[in-house]
Amino acid sequence: MPNKTNEMIRYVAFRLFVEVGYEATNIRNICKEVDIKPASLYFYYKSKEDLFFSIYDEVWEDKIKVLSNIAELEHNISPNMKLYFLYKRSMDYYSENIIKMKFLLRYHLFPPEDLANIIRDKYREWSGKEDKIIEDIIKQCMERRVLPDDRDLSDYVLEYKTFEREQLIEMIINNIKKNEREFDRSWLRFWNCNMSNSV
């Protein structure tokens, strides 16, 4: 049974953490927007750091949940189409949640000094789960010879993740959602140039 005040705190804090960053976000500003006094925030969170990681984990949890659902959805299709759908629906999710993705990018690329170690550990754990989902599909591609097996599984996973990250960063930097057609063009280039061919 989530509390109204708590939801407001999380909403405002998240926005500020993304837009102005952890260090520049201060308790007073959050509370001003939520219309409570700073002391009240400490009823919900024991510290600024506590608030941050509560949000950080929630963003990752949501992302992993969505990716899992996508991966489990398709059954009777070829594994390369599975990977394609994973990509396409990931892009849909990222497009609609660009701010969450910007949040993750920000704190993985440039973590605040005092949170850096914790973020690194949490990142490893969460992105490990992400890897498993991708690995699973690519493994199927290799088993059914949709992808040449002269390369390592981990190599393909890295290739896919790099490609996906490029797309994501382009979205974040340009702050626009690409249209379906552009996503498909990128996919074709990726599949033909980076995956199927071993240049």
Place this chain on the structure above:
Amino acid sequence: MPNKTNEMIRYVAFRLFVEVGYEATNIRNICKEVDIKPASLYFYYKSKEDLFFSIYDEVWEDKIKVLSNIAELEHNISPNMKLYFLYKRSMDYYSENIIKMKFLLRYHLFPPEDLANIIRDKYREWSGKEDKIIEDIIKQCMERRVLPDDRDLSDYVLEYKTFEREQLIEMIINNIKKNEREFDRSWLRFWNCNMSNSV
């Protein structure tokens, strides 16, 4: 005739601005490492912001100078080789100056709130100079039909910059210098899939 203390201030400040960020970098920390008292820093710079932009402009100036030199170097070669050399030598420069590139990426992606407007203006000015260098070479490619002229110049420039940025971000994120062969593979994919073909 640069002053020894001033050089130290700039060196230390630059490192801290990259690694821990503008907000988390404080005058006291800089001065501690330089082994001077905070008041002394204000003899060289009128504020923290002043120090920051002095470094910001220097990083860009150096980058533009190097790019200009590369572009002016090659004369008797085909324009597509010119673009290839621009790419290759840019990558060499970026590899050897990853920390400077990380600095620029950091402040363009996530500028401190109070500096955001100034950074945006300066960025426009500097990257305009960068665009001119790239434009000049691509224009030659189109004139000599090395690149199909069914696409706009600005379209090609954007394509090149996006490609270059991908390579750069990969270097920064993985914090390693790719080897020559990998750079060449990336170039071939780019040239064949993104430039020569109009998919």
Place this chain on the structure above:
DNA sequence: GTCTATAAGAGGATAGAC
């Protein structure tokens, strides 16, 4: 749950001596 009041400290910046 939310408040008032405040502790405790860190930060940018300046005055003025040497």
Place this chain on the structure above:
DNA sequence: GTCTATCCTCTTATAGAC
């Protein structure tokens, strides 16, 4: 050029009343 001393503001966080 570099220092000591200090101002003033902002920040996280807590104590304790309601």
